[in-house]
Amino acid sequence: EVQLVESGGGLVQPGGSLRLSCAASGFTFSSYDMSWVRQAPGKGLEWISYISTSGIIYYRDSVKGRFTVSRDNAENSLHLQMNSLRAEDTAVYCCARSGYSGSYRLEYWGQGTPVTVSS
Amino acid sequence: DIQMTQSPSSLSASVGDRVTITCRASQTISNYLNWYQQKPGKAPKLLIYAASSLQSGVPSRFSGSGSGTDFTLSISGLQPEDFATYCCQQSYSPPWTFGQGTKVEIK
Secondary structure (H helix, E strand, O other), rough: OOOEEEEEEEOOOOOOOOOEEEEEEEEHHHHEEEEEEEEOOOOOOEEEEEOOOOEEEEOOOOOOOOEEEEEEEEOOOOEEOOOOOOHHEEOOOOOEEEEOOOOOEEEOOOOEEEEEOOO | OEEEEOOOEEEEEEEOOOOEEEEEOOOOOOEEEEEEOOOOOOOOOEEEEEEEOHHHHHHHHEEEEEEOEEEEEEEEOHHHHHOOOOEEEOOOOOOOOOOEEEEEEEE
């Protein structure tokens, strides 16, 4: 069974940093592209980052230069280093696994870890 | 960025009804369109990818159609477990933007 479990969220002051992790199991992690998606309170889903099996990385503009996505295939884990956090980064952050091939799609999702940026 | 606009933002329906949700892209995206179901406190679930391909394990009452800029998600014979929020996502180019969601509520 595919499982994605996020951790590392919490309360942080504006300008602070957090490192989110996503532990993957039930599939060959190194064979799949991975993404981070967030959902602010009362808002819709927002894609924020992607990392392919070969290390191709994309970010949405609002997090470029502040967030860094990485993966550790030996540990079956995905990470999101978030620096210079702002109030508008407050959201539940989910990791998601892409389909094996074909068009981009998010086949499996974790339940998310909440991040609150507030003084 | 490609903007995705869903309509309606919410609807009320009864068990057994046929429901249709629309998603419009701000530019042509061919058939690069996914649909997800989201329930409170649960991880989103992929229903449809490439506009009309049913994800494995998803009931056949769900169907998707469209190409270019206009897409629809249909649920034929709404079931109690289908009351949820549905959102579209373009998979044409990053950032892979989502629609704002359509909440399907019990009438």
